[in-house]
Amino acid sequence: MKPKKRATSKYQIKCPICNNKKKKIIIWDSFIRSGNKSGRATNGGWISKPIFTPSKEKIYKCLNCDVGFLKNLRNNLEINNKLFRKIFDGSNSVKKYKSFNQPRELRKFKKIEKFVNFKNKTVFESNCGGGVLLDKIKKKAKKTVGLDHEGYRKYLESKGHLFFSNLIQVKKSNLKFDIILSLGEIEHKFNPSLFLKKLKTILSEKGIIIFRIPNYNNIYKFFIERNFLKYDYRISHNFYFSEKSLDFFFKSNDMDIIKKTGLHEYSFNHLIDFIKKQKRVSDKKRQNLVNENLNKLIIQNLENNMVSTSLLYIVKKK
Numbered sequence: 001m002k003p004k005k006r007a008t009s010k011y012q013i014k015c016p017i018c019n020n021k022k023k024k025i026i027i028w029d030s031f032i033r034s035g036n037k038s039g040r041a042t043n044g045g046w047i048s049k050p051i052f053t054p055s056k057e058k059i060y061k062c063l064n065c066d067v068g069f070l071k072n073l074r075n076n077l078e079i080n081n082k083l084f085r086k087i088f089d090g091s092n093s094v095k096k097y098k099s100f101n102q103p104r105e106l107r108k109f110k111k112i113e114k115f116v117n118f119k120n121k122t123v124f125e126s127n128c129g130g131g132v133l134l135d136k137i138k139k140k141a142k143k144t145v146g147l148d149h150e151g152y153r154k155y156l157e158s159k160g161h162l163f164f165s166n167l168i169q170v171k172k173s174n175l176k177f178d179i180i181l182s183l184g185e186i187e188h189k190f191n192p193s194l195f196l197k198k199l200k201t202i203l204s205e206k207g208i209i210i211f212r213i214p215n216y217n218n219i220y221k222f223f224i225e226r227n228f229l230k231y232d233y234r235i236s237h238n239f240y241f242s243e244k245s246l247d248f249f250f251k252s253n254d255m256d257i258i259k260k261t262g263l264h265e266y267s268f269n270h271l272i273d274f275i276k277k278q279k280r281v282s283d284k285k286r287q288n289l290v291n292e293n294l295n296k297l298i299i300q301n302l303e304n305n306m307v308s309t310s311l312l313y314i315v316k317k318k
């Protein structure tokens with residue numbers, strides 16, 4: 001007879017990033033987002049309906065390193081990226097990827113280009129999807145390599161990129177990279193430290209890794225709190241990082257932080273609209289309360305103060 005599996009007491013659960021047991025609960029026993037349905041392209045961008053978990057979830061926050069984490073960490077989504085995109089975006093076609101990601105990704109890329117020169121570099125993008133960024137980088141770089149689900153191979157190769165569908169194959173290729181991009185990825189990982197270790201093995205001695213991570217301490221949370229967080233918590237995110245927890249994460253993994261800055265993904269008008277309606281709004285055209293120049297200034301301030309929706313970290317090996 002098998003021994004009965006005992007439920008792990010909350011006192012025994014350690015932070016997956018720093019191993020400390022001190023933590024608090026940041027969400028009540030509650031239903032969190034488990035995906036989207038009825039995804040469709042509209043003039044205002046990709047729109048879909050959020051769906052929620054059938055059972056209640058807990059999210060802890062580590063009182064030592066500040067990271068938030070699901071009590072019940074998921075690892076199934078990591079295995080099949082394409083399945084993941086289907087669940088979460090309602091579709092996984094290259095066309096869908098582009099309509100949803102292209103404008104967003106290119107905006108982020110502009111910011112990255114301010115700090116990183118891709119000229120003549122060997123560049124690797126993990127989780128590259130339809131290769132929006134790789135297409136752009138290819139014009140400057142020596143070599144562009146993408147990693148994603150096998151389903152993207154044909155398309156990526158047709159665009160002249162080298163393609164891999166798992167990190168083991170990349171390692172076996174003996175390629176080393178000057179620049180590695182991992183955007184919007186580590187928060188999904190089951191073990192972010194292990195993932196970073198693997199990336200380090202394919203990074204050249206003086207190479208850099210660029211991470212874009214959603215920022216838990218963002219202006220939406222501060223203004224809207226519960227009515228923002230109830231859409232933001234989701235089973236696809238095992239982790240909720242902040243500046244403090246990212247500083248800890250990179251230092252404890254022997255990485256030097258070369259640059260960190262905020263990266264804000266929506267207009268100031270979007271924030272105001274969300275605050276007024278207290279529910280999710282799309283980023284389509286709306287009555288603008290501030291003009292473009294003032295909008296830019298406000299966003300720059302949010303980014304400088306690290307209260308933007310994402311954070312950008314550029315790191316290298318110690």
Ligand SMILES: [Zn+2]
Nearest residue numbers: 015018062065
């Ligand atoms: Zn911790």
